[in-house]
Amino acid sequence: MSDIPLSDLATLAAAIVAGGALTGLLAGLFGIGGGAVTVPVLYEIFRYLGVDESVRMQLCIGTSLAVIVPTSIRSALAHSKRGALRLDAVRRWTLPILAGIGAGALIAATAPAWVMKLLFALTAVMIATKFLLGERAWRLGDQLPGRAAMSGYGLFIGFYSAVMGVGGGSVSTLVLTLYGTPIHAAIGTAAAVGVVISLAGTVGFMLAGWPLQALMPPLSIGYVSLIGMALMAPLSVLMAPLGARIAHALSKRQLEVALGVFLLLVAARFASAIF
Numbered sequence: 001m002s003d004i005p006l007s008d009l010a011t012l013a014a015a016i017v018a019g020g021a022l023t024g025l026l027a028g029l030f031g032i033g034g035g036a037v038t039v040p041v042l043y044e045i046f047r048y049l050g051v052d053e054s055v056r057m058q059l060c061i062g063t064s065l066a067v068i069v070p071t072s073i074r075s076a077l078a079h080s081k082r083g084a085l086r087l088d089a090v091r092r093w094t095l096p097i098l099a100g101i102g103a104g105a106l107i108a109a110t111a112p113a114w115v116m117k118l119l120f121a122l123t124a125v126m127i128a129t130k131f132l133l134g135e136r137a138w139r140l141g142d143q144l145p146g147r148a149a150m151s152g153y154g155l156f157i158g159f160y161s162a163v164m165g166v167g168g169g170s171v172s173t174l175v176l177t178l179y180g181t182p183i184h185a186a187i188g189t190a191a192a193v194g195v196v197i198s199l200a201g202t203v204g205f206m207l208a209g210w211p212l213q214a215l216m217p218p219l220s221i222g223y224v225s226l227i228g229m230a231l232m233a234p235l236s237v238l239m240a241p242l243g244a245r246i247a248h249a250l251s252k253r254q255l256e257v258a259l260g261v262f263l264l265l266v267a268a269r270f271a272s273a274i275f
């Protein structure tokens with residue numbers, strides 16, 4: 001690791017604190033894990049620390065998933081208290097999501113960073129378009145589909161989350177609203193799905209990065225930095241209930257537009273990093 005001036009360390013610490021607070025707010029507000037915030041912040045932190053380029057992006061993704069664990073738990077509990085959580089969907093998605101995470105973690109360990117960024121940006125634009133238009137034509141049904149379709153959705157959600165280091169909330173919310181689930185219940189359910197994804201993804205990235213332990217910064221387990229998690233997670237957990245309160249204070253349409261705009265900003269951020 002390279003020597004770092006104290007002023008740079010202070011800047012990095014402030015970025016970690018701000019990133020953790022924003023992650024928690026977004027988790028409660030939109031049911032998403034906040035990986036779109038934590039991954040870029042962590043990338044800059046690990047770049048300053050001199051982490052090898054060959055493992056830097058994977059370390060960001062694994063650490064992001066670890067930060068999402070306590071955040072998604074707090075967010076899911078906050079939404080559950082308001083009756084905005086579909087446990088039937090969580091149960092039907094758990095096993096397919098775990099399978100998707102396994103496949104995604106293997107690919108994320110070797111794929112170029114630009115591939116992961118492009119996948120994230122394209123998916124974010126698609127989901128944002130749906131929520132901004134808010135048309136009923138996007139509805140595929142008034143109830144959740146059968147086991148085969150739900151398994152397919154679960155596989156994709158798990159795969160996408162592992163590749164991008166996110167809680168899968170944006171995709172989960174999209175699928176649920178396509179089948180008639182009210183936006184508030186969809187967001188609460190997405191937060192619960194994020195618990196499954198973040199726990200399994202964290203373990204997967206710890207194991208995947210274990211053979212390259214010598215390239216990791218101190219106090220890391222595989223592709224998960226315990227220091228990054230310890231600094232970001234506390235504020236993230238504290239902010240999640242506030243985000244949930246804001247979500248339930250907004251109307252259905254206001255929440256759809258807010259989520260759509262946020263996802264377009266995220267897509268632009270990752271697209272700029274590619275081109």
